[in-house]
Amino acid sequence: MKTSNYANQVLVEKVVEKIFHVSFGMNEGMLPRCGEPCPRCKCPCIKAFDHISGSDNRHDTFHQPSGLVGCHWDKTLELSESSCVEDVLNNKLMIVYENGEDKIYPYKDFDKVFTTWELPSIKQPLPLREYLFAHCQDYLAVKYELQISSSVPAKYYSHDLDEIDRQLNRILGIQFDEIFMSR
Numbered sequence: 001m002k003t004s005n006y007a008n009q010v011l012v013e014k015v016v017e018k019i020f021h022v023s024f025g026m027n028e029g030m031l032p033r034c035g036e037p038c039p040r041c042k043c044p045c046i047k048a049f050d051h052i053s054g055s056d057n058r059h060d061t062f063h064q065p066s067g068l069v070g071c072h073w074d075k076t077l078e079l080s081e082s083s084c085v086e087d088v089l090n091n092k093l094m095i096v097y098e099n100g101e102d103k104i105y106p107y108k109d110f111d112k113v114f115t116t117w118e119l120p121s122i123k124q125p126l127p128l129r130e131y132l133f134a135h136c137q138d139y140l141a142v143k144y145e146l147q148i149s150s151s152v153p154a155k156y157y158s159h160d161l162d163e164i165d166r167q168l169n170r171i172l173g174i175q176f177d178e179i180f181m182s183r
């Protein structure tokens with residue numbers, strides 16, 4: 001298995017679109033999940049299919065690099081490499097479109113702004129999503145008409161390729177080599 005920056009754009013698009021709708025664990029024989037997308041990074045809620053979001057049972061998920069769904073930094077227009085969990089920890093601000101205008105809130109008020117969601121806190125490595133974010137910068141920048149990230153964490157590039165291959169295979173039934181081919 002070789003790595004290169006060349007990615008099959010049609011398959012990349014298929015993977016990026018598909019993983020939005022796949023809850024973590026859904027293809028691993030676990031129970032059906034709620035699937036409500038995070039209001040920021042769009043990662044689906046991982047709670048049980050029939051859970052009702054209330055004050056003691058809010059939606060929650062593992063959050064992904066939010067640039068995968070077009071979130072970006074306000075000043076540079078670069079795709080965001082961080083997840084909602086990291087944005088809470090790093091005390092970042094978010095712009096939320098409400099009642100016809102943009103409002104600015106700290107990420108640490110996430111659960112006050114989005115009252116059916118838990119404050120993002122679950123840390124779970126998402127190697128496939130991080131790997132796709134790192135290797136599909138050009139595709140994502142064109143798709144969302146934004147700039148590529150100048151701060152992709154090195155760890156996003158260094159994930160175990162066998163694990164990536166297994167995840168691709170579980171989700172789409174395709175192999176790593178079909179997407180990331182050498183020229």
Ligand SMILES: [Zn+2]
Pocket residue numbers: 038039040041042043062063064083084085120
């Ligand atoms: Zn999120």
Ligand SMILES: [Zn+2]
Pocket residue numbers: 034035036045046047051053058059060
């Ligand atoms: Zn939920």
